[in-house]
Amino acid sequence: MQLQQRINAFQKLGTFLAELSSVNSPHSIILQTAQDHNRWFTLDNIRFALHSWSEALSQENIDNWLSPYSFSEKNPKTVAIIMAGNIPLVGFHDFISVLISGNKVLGKLSSNDRILLPFLTQKLIEIEPEFKEYIQFSDKKLENFDAVIATGSNNTSLYFEHYFGKYPNIIRKNRNSVAVLSGDESPAQLEALSKDIFIYFGLGCRNVSKLYLPKEFDFKPFFNAMYMQKDIIHNDKYMNNYDYNKAVYLMGGVNLLDNEFMLLKEDTGFSSPISVVFYEYYNSLHEVEKYLAENTEKIQCVVSASNIANAIPFGKTQSPELWDYADGIDTLEFLLKL
Known part of the structure; x- marks a missing residue:
């Protein structure tokens, strides 16, 4: 052929x-x-x-x-x-x-x-x-x-x-995707981020499971934008995960931010459970960029409007181009050399 x-x-x-x-x-x-x-x-x-x-x-x-x-x-x-x-x-x-x-x-x-x-x-x-x-x-x-x-x-x-x-x-x-926020994002950008988090219930490696936030980050605009995804809680499998994770964290005395359909937990890890998004504060964008570069083997996508190397725009994680290869490995080049 x-x-x-x-x-x-x-x-x-x-x-x-x-x-x-x-x-x-x-x-x-x-x-x-x-x-x-x-x-x-x-x-x-x-x-x-x-x-x-x-x-x-x-x-x-x-x-x-x-x-x-x-x-x-x-x-x-x-x-x-x-x-x-x-x-x-x-x-x-x-x-x-x-x-x-x-x-x-x-x-x-x-x-x-x-x-x-x-x-x-x-x-x-x-x-x-x-x-x-x-x-x-x-x-x-x-x-x-x-x-x-x-x-x-x-x-x-x-x-x-x-x-x-x-x-x-x-x-x-395993790989996960992260978002680096400056605190200056528009409502439209944050709403686009909500899709990066919630499409496919967060089950994909291109779903954002971790947020990097500046100190004194204002969560109110963030949660306002997330609200457009509120109907996700009506999926019984997602709701069961939300209820379970919330109960486990609360019994363990873990501090959470909760909007009744997603949980935010301060955590240094990349891979969060279903219905949970980890977050971590940073002192400078340079500090974050350096850390992400050191952990590139754990990261599929970086989403940001800031000047972060190889970052993609909000809302685009689950619509990759044909040349956006998983794990950064050129699949077609590998196949053509067989």
Whole structure:
């Protein structure tokens, strides 16, 4: 299959994703099935993911993504992709990267996200039938592959490194995203930050789980902006986490800031529980930037309106570009060198 065939197919798939994300889509039953399978995957969050991918797969974005690379037609390698299931279609970038590079996918789906990607695979094969020989999913022990891309926790990464270390690999561990605030943010910026925190219930590595704040930070504008996300507490799974974490902290005598649907806890850690956002005060932006640079292996995104290296704007964490690679590892370069 030629590169242009693959490009054309993904552009058409992007158009289909836009249609699928519509509330009037004739395929809404598949979205409902995905929600029924995993109650964290609400229809709103699924539609958000589909819409984000539809925008990413525009002709302009695909061209911009692929332009720095040199493609050569060669015998395809089989790449095992072990996918996480924390947010809808979290393994989709690895999936399209393997295929656009001319290689074959051997996918192992998370038990939490088994509905959407197989459905989209069927649509992709309908668009470009030659992909049928390039995509396989397996529930069994993975065999007969040439390289591995695996995403999981710090604990599962040890397992991955033990079993897959002899293969060319990308093995991803826990990462979190942080926001650095100056206290001068506008209401619109803080409302955009609320999306970075609450989309997907905070379950993604690109969700902001930690705030860096100047001394004497005024929390009132912050909480006013967060209020637009108040309906999140009506999700029973989220509410259960909120109630549990609040009870544990209060019994432990931990001081909290609480707006009845999110908890703010002063903490030096990066990874906060569901419904909780950690915060830490800083003395200078330079101090924060230095600390983040020293801990880059733990951080996926930095969100800020201040002059922080590699920071992205508020509201953009869950809409990455095709060239925004997880963990800063160029997946496509890795695949093209196989």
